[in-house]
Amino acid sequence: MSHVNKPAKRRRFSLAANIALLPMALTVLFAYVGTMLWTLRVSVSSSRTFPADDFVGAAQYVRLFNNERWLLSLHNLLIYGVLFIAACLVLGFLLAVFIDQKVAAEGVLRTIFLYPYAMSFVATGLVWQWMLNPELGIQEVLHKLGFEHARFDWIIDQDMAIYTVVIATVWQASGLVMALMLSGLRGIDEEMWKAARIDGIPRWRVYVSIVLPMLGPSISTAFVLLFVMVVKVYDAVVAMTQGGPGTASEVPAKFIMDYLFGRANIGLASAASVVLLTTVLAIVVPIYFVRNRASKGKVAR
Incomplete structure (x- = not known):
């Protein structure tokens, strides 16, 4: 009798689990998918202060890409994104390698490196704004130490301001990359290191030729998370x-918020939002399918 009842119990458990997930599924459907579709609809209308029920095709997108401020925000985002992702991946990997050497107080170091990620970006921005203020921060400290001609006023320099944002956000996010990389390093078989030592392979060569390819899933996960941070x-x-x-x-997200609330132009802001969403999907979806096929290939073998 117990064997007969097991399939029925599994069906009841599955039904209960699906019912429990129903509120979240409805939230995703209406709150996320619904708002995305509504944003797409507004982006092809002549909406300004209030939504309009007409259709103007790609007119808002043409206006968007003729807007110098939008083009500047994309240029800044490209510079920021390349530097931010590259610096976070390199620094996070180096920190993970350092901690993986079984250093003393490993738990304390992990906490210290990961702690900045627990802070909000607003708090991080305010702290770094103070540190980079030429009248209060690092530059003033250097002047008081006797380096009177030292300059570190990037935050008020039009050519360097975007790089100060890179510095602040790399400091915050590199700990997350470290945690992802460290979990990948801890999954590597110790026998591989023993074989490399026996063969006399330099340690740096092992990391470059063997370890990094094995960290592919960790690197791709870190890349996706960092890319989403860049876009938003x-x-x-x-x-x-x-x-x-x-x-x-200027960055695209600020452009959108300014035009949505400051200039009351929801049509143009929606078009910019759709462009950003398309950019994210163009990167994330191929990575998802590649990883999905790779995992299915491993299961098949």
Whole structure:
């Protein structure tokens, strides 16, 4: 009898689990998918202060890419994204390698390196704004130490302001990459290291030729998370520079918020939002399918 009842119990458990997940599924369907579709609809209308029920095709997108401020924000985002992702991956990997050497107080070091990620980007931006303020921060400290000609006023320099945002956010996010990389390093068989030592392979060569390819899943996960952070970067920019000096550190998310609330142009803001969403999907979806096929290939073998 117990064997007969097991399939029925499994069906009841599965039904209960699906019912429990129903509220979340409805939230995703209406709150996320619904708002995305509504944003897409508004982006092809002539909406300004209030949504309009007409259809103007790609007119809002043409206006968007004729807007110099939008093009500048994309340029800044490209610079920021390349530097931010590269620096986080390199620094996170080096920190993970350092901790993987079974150093003393490993738990304390992990906490210290990961702690900045627990802070909000607003708090990070305000702290770094103070540190980079030429009248209060690092530059003033150097002057008091006798280096009177030292300059570190990037935050008020139009050509360098975007790099201050890179510095602040790399400091915050590299600990997350470290944690992901460290979990990958701890999954590598110790026998591989013993074989490499016996063969006399230099340690750096082992990391470059063997370890890094084995960390592919960790690296791709870190890349996706960092890429999403790049696309939605807003808090740190507002807290540090307000997009300035002028529009020197303008980013797409700030452009969208300004046009949505400040200039009451929801049609143009929606078009910009759709462009950002398309960019994210263009990167994330191929990575997801590649990883999915790779995992299925491993199961088949």
